[in-house]
Amino acid sequence: MSPGPNNAITDVGEVRVGHVTLCSGREIRTGVTVILPHPGNLFREKVVAAVHVINAFGKVAGTTQVEELGVLETPIALTNTLSVGVAWNGLVEHALRVTPSLTSVNPLVGECNDSYLNDIRSRHVKPEHVLEAIDVAASGPVPEGVVGAGTGMTCYGWKGGIGTASRRTPAALGGYTLGALALANFGDPADLRIGGVSVGASLLPPPPAEAASGGSCVVVLATDAPASSRQLGRIARRVQNGLAWTGTFGGHRSGEYVFAFSTARTVPDRQAQPSLPVRELAEDGPAIEALFRATAEATEEAVINALFTARTVEGVDGHIQYELPVDEVLSLLQRTQERQ
Amino acid sequence: MSPGPNNAITDVGEVRVGHVTLCSGREIRTGVTVILPHPGNLFREKVVAAVHVINAFGKVAGTTQVEELGVLETPIALTNTLSVGVAWNGLVEHALRVTPSLTSVNPLVGECNDSYLNDIRSRHVKPEHVLEAIDVAASGPVPEGVVGAGTGMTCYGWKGGIGTASRRTPAALGGYTLGALALANFGDPADLRIGGVSVGASLLPPPPAEAASGGSCVVVLATDAPASSRQLGRIARRVQNGLAWTGTFGGHRSGEYVFAFSTARTVPDRQAQPSLPVRELAEDGPAIEALFRATAEATEEAVINALFTARTVEGVDGHIQYELPVDEVLSLLQRTQERQ
Amino acid sequence: MSPGPNNAITDVGEVRVGHVTLCSGREIRTGVTVILPHPGNLFREKVVAAVHVINAFGKVAGTTQVEELGVLETPIALTNTLSVGVAWNGLVEHALRVTPSLTSVNPLVGECNDSYLNDIRSRHVKPEHVLEAIDVAASGPVPEGVVGAGTGMTCYGWKGGIGTASRRTPAALGGYTLGALALANFGDPADLRIGGVSVGASLLPPPPAEAASGGSCVVVLATDAPASSRQLGRIARRVQNGLAWTGTFGGHRSGEYVFAFSTARTVPDRQAQPSLPVRELAEDGPAIEALFRATAEATEEAVINALFTARTVEGVDGHIQYELPVDEVLSLLQRTQERQ
Amino acid sequence: MSPGPNNAITDVGEVRVGHVTLCSGREIRTGVTVILPHPGNLFREKVVAAVHVINAFGKVAGTTQVEELGVLETPIALTNTLSVGVAWNGLVEHALRVTPSLTSVNPLVGECNDSYLNDIRSRHVKPEHVLEAIDVAASGPVPEGVVGAGTGMTCYGWKGGIGTASRRTPAALGGYTLGALALANFGDPADLRIGGVSVGASLLPPPPAEAASGGSCVVVLATDAPASSRQLGRIARRVQNGLAWTGTFGGHRSGEYVFAFSTARTVPDRQAQPSLPVRELAEDGPAIEALFRATAEATEEAVINALFTARTVEGVDGHIQYELPVDEVLSLLQRTQERQ
Secondary structure (H helix, E strand, O other), rough: OOOOOOOOOHHHOOOOEEEEEEEOOEEEEEEEEEOOOOOOOOOEEEEEEEEEEEEEEOOEHHHHHHHHHHHEEOOOOEEHHHHHHHHHOOOOHHHHHHHHOOOEEEEEEEEOOOOOOHHHHHHOHHHHHHHHHHHHHHHHOOOOOOOOOOOEEEEEEEOOEEEEEEOOHHHHOOOOEEEEEEEEEOOOHHHHOOOOOOOOHHHHOOOOOOOOEEEEEEEEEEEOOOOOOOHHHHHHHHHHHHHHOOOOOOOOOOEEEEEEEEEEEEEEEOOOOEEEEEEEOOOOOOHHHHHHHHHHHHHHHHHHHHHHOOOOOOOHHHEEEEOOOOHHHHHHHHHHHHHO | EEEOOOOHHHHOOOEEEEEEEEEEEEEEEEEEEEEOOOOOOOOOEEEEEEEEEEEEEEEEEOHHHHHHHHHOOOOOEEHHHHHHHHHHHHHHHHHHHHHHOOOOOOOOEEEEEOOOOHHHHHOOOOHHHHHHHHHHOOOOOOOOOOOOHHHEEEEOOEEEEEEEEEOOOEEEEEEEEEEEEEEEEOOHHOOOOOOEEEEEHHHHOOOOOOOOOOOEEEEEEEEEEOOOOHHHHHHOHHHHHHHHHHOHHHHHEEEEEEEEEEEEEEEEEOOOOOEEEEEEEEEOOOOHHHHHHHHHHHHHHHHHOOOOOHEEOOOOOEEEEOOOOHHHHHHHHHHHHOOO | OOOOOOOHHHHHHHHHHEEEEEEOOOOOEEEEEEEEEOOOOOOOOEEEEEEEEEEEEOOOOHHHHHHHOOOOOOEEEEEHHHHHHHHHHHHHHHHHHHOOOOOOOOOOOEEOOOOOOOOOOOOOOHHHHHHHHHHOOOOOOOEEEHHHHHHOOOOOOOEEEEEEEEOOOOHOOOOOOOEEEEEOOOOHHHOOOOOEEHHHHHHOOOOOOOOOEEEEEEEEEEEEOOOOOHHHHHOOOHHHHHHHHHOOOOOEEEEEEEOOOOEEEEEOOOOOOOOOEEEEOOOOOOHHHHHHHHHHHHHHHHHHHHHHHHOOOEEEOEEEEEEHHHHHHHHHHHHHHHHO | OOOOOOOOHHOOOOOOOEEEEEOOOOOOEEEEEEEEOOOOOOOHHHHEEEEEEOOOOOOOHHHHHHHOOEEEOEEEEEEEEHHHHHHHHHHHHHHHHOOOOOOOOOOOOEEEEOOOOHHHHOOOOHHHHHHHHHOOOOOOOOEEEEHHHHHOEOOOOOOOOOEEEEEEEHHOOOOOEEEEEEEEEEHHHHHHOOOOEEEHHHOOOOOOOOOOEEEEEEEEEEEEOOHHHHHHHHHOOOOOHHHHHHOOOOOOOOOEEEEEEEEEEEEEEOOOOOOOEEEEEEEOOOOHHHHHHHEEEEHHHHHHHHHHHHOOOEEEOEEEEEOHHHHHHHHHHHHHHHHH
């Protein structure tokens, strides 16, 4: 399937992505990434949403209400493990500013652990960084690699971070766009596969100075298909296939979560009428299956894009996470493909 | 809230209920009850549906696909614990007859254990009984008490069985009807409450000849509100409140399941277009809340109606299950209400 | 069933409860309540735990990891809706202080909305309040009513707040203790039932000055029974019965969550051996069923205790939430019981 | 990781597998496969178990009780889509025979759709076939390919069926064995990957005479690790990675279920004591992670083994499903590996 114009989650509707990268001194290697389903007031104009948990060894906030009500009412914030509460506060601060009468709101926050490169215990992320990330959020091309929440992340032993990709389904199947954004911080080095090729069998990163604590991956999915929350849940469950295609078996400490939303319509905060007309994605034509395939493909590529765009980073305690040697990988892939 | 014209699940749309009662000799006290969301071909014209599990110490078939796809594609069959497979076969037989090309279908079956009165091990229920129950299914008033799947059931130590009730929400909240049908076979005698009054504290049934095996309760909900499968799941979760109002704390062996569907629209088996227009119940007006209250009320009354309509039954091994002494109960309720 | 010595969650093992009550000026009516499964380092010595969601229209953090791994590794914090992130930060701060090498931890936070009495938008709760609540947490009798997280809460239209109760199972069934602590902030006034008596039918609070936003209820369960996380989940599901016994049908906006843990053993952070010996609660004797009944009873009483102990509070915008007129209620209950 | 002696699910404890293959005339191409956790009375001596649903477009019976109680109390039966009820009846018949007093039992049945090769509507499977499969169930090598429930199945457009594999974890991590048995009936031909190599890109089966209805995959996992039901659920979730490694993105109509059990101990039907001593797999050492990897690997290989062992079958309506051309595949794999 072919990608959208930016091969990014921003190919979907009016989705915006904002990064704040905190990289200073020898020990601050962290940040915040926010994803905005649309540029308006999300509390007043919610979007249909779902959460899928692959492996809940990870900290999140806000998932249960999304599952109950099937809507998202704030931007999604991604950050490091010990900053979930801070990001939550930032999203609340934002909601209070844009909605004067608001007394209740459900922020959605995901995280990965960047403690190998970042002095995570000092908690350098502040609520202001979330507000700033929302402010700078933009449509169009999305910066990838060592940026935002991805600043201090590690993937298959190489420098990881933020990656994104998108896919378009055929016009006859709705011509929908599906985008994935991954905060990629997972995987055992020897397991890495790219395009099916077992890169990890030939090419390993230098061993870490000491064992890192866990991994994790948060994948945000956006689509303009008019999927219900139940259908978004089904779509979200195909992220695991995309992650598996990069080689992972799903580590014990790798917290893996999917947050999915549709931009096809907004759901008003209060509804005067007992019912309302909506469009719903057909369940039993091939339209939804095309979105399943799009999800697995975009997820796989988002992770690989994180690896391809991330640069070597030195961080706390002199720890270094090396970038994937892209040229070597490309020649390995080329050799393999030539002979198949 | 006020009930519909029949105070029964058949007050909803074109819902039909059919019973086949197997009561012969000294040991056959069982049967089948089917609920048809509409009289047409359910496989071709499915209905939106949900399942909620309160306590899964109970045997069911078909729940997972209903949860995945959000639709029901056969009638619902209720029977005894060891006849789930037979009822499943009966529903398949029916589906094959009405849909010549069909090679896959997902029957939905629930059960309770009637082994105190019924020679359950001899498995007297046959697939033909399911077909017959579908044939005789009718709209209008629903026979309650010792009938269909309820023939051999016990509730709070008294003779239980089938009960039903309905509620209508105010016109301004949609004017929807919600009906509940309970296969009531649960509860400790001392716990029975009717209208809040602790009947079980004053009035106990004769002790059983030997301990019965488990209890259970299956509640089927129907509504003409255009609820999505997610919303039907939320509605279904209020059944537990209605059951609790009859006094139960939720016994370990009391398998409690809810099957809920909406008659507001049908979902075609195959969908040519990538999306389709539908109406959806408003989430955040009071319309859905009225359905929650309707659910708890109709569930409570369905159970009480089962108790009020069931007559004393003698069954296998000379076991007798006595009917609730309705006159005594009514005077107890009256005395209590007078003095409040 | 009979209560423990304090009729409180602190009757279980070494459980401690700490409140910080923020009540000053005309507009601050809020606070924090923490529950400590034991006084040691919870990250190093976790406890077996489970979460059950009754209605997820409510904000929580930390539930998914508890469900995945079956353990709790921080105190539980309860606070107001807009302070979940702050409480999360407080729990992280505490974890970092007591565990120097920690770089990842999963705080568990629940909330209810106190915006009718409290200027919730100004977010007066600070991380320090969580640390203070942990510091002052004590075993023995638990302050109830207008205290801690319960300071600004409302229940069935009367002043609500914190309530607790406990039950002991018979010695032959293990002689286990189960305690419940409720943050009670839910219910429609006309629905209130106490001991089965429909108090709300006779006795209504003055109508509120304006519609309050939502309700909610968080119930924390503790037991010394050696329940597995799966079994704790089963126990937790009986909270809904206890809540229903107080009259509620389960409102749309009433976020209802249960956090349950066992003090029977601790789970070390790192385990050197591939397996370890543990004791597990029998599933199919009556021991677990006694805990189910204890749960429903203790939950019901915890809510009623919150109503009985809470005093009238005036708060933001001159809003007043009146205390339940206990003498009137008691005479109503007495009249009803005499005549049954 | 290395396989056990038979590279089969029977490498685990006393696990037995039995097939009944129904292959006669031009139109009967179906069967039954049963998996016995041990040769004793499973109702009296249950095993710890879990179910995981990847995509519930599939019919099963018995999953909810396994999830609630965490035990399996019958053999597992696999068969075709329209025979779930029949298999259920066969398992009940077996349970009644071996346990004279039994009046309630929870059979566990999974299915895939073999209607492309098999005259599924005529329902040739009978309860006797389940009893026979239990009778012939054996330890040791497991017949694979066109056998038992796999007789009429299709996988990635080639002839599929039954496959099995096992893995042993290192002695320091418990030295546990994990076995997988797959009923493989899923996948788009172009997606097939073997050992990472995109076989489907080079080698496609002849196109089918007409579109087949759906696919599906049921994977049964057995391990001698003393995993709790929650831990077995975690293990089961890694099956999706193993399936994804064979190339699939997870089709809409591909019902994918995992049934997992542990042979480490048995759980008696009735328990006289309130609690009992058990061993439990360590959660946070590497022991559980080794089982995760074992699961993904054994699942992948079980599917590939089904493809490698299945022979070409002609069935109903002259439909032919061709066997994978193993020699061509092996040379393709060899060429690719040489050049990496």
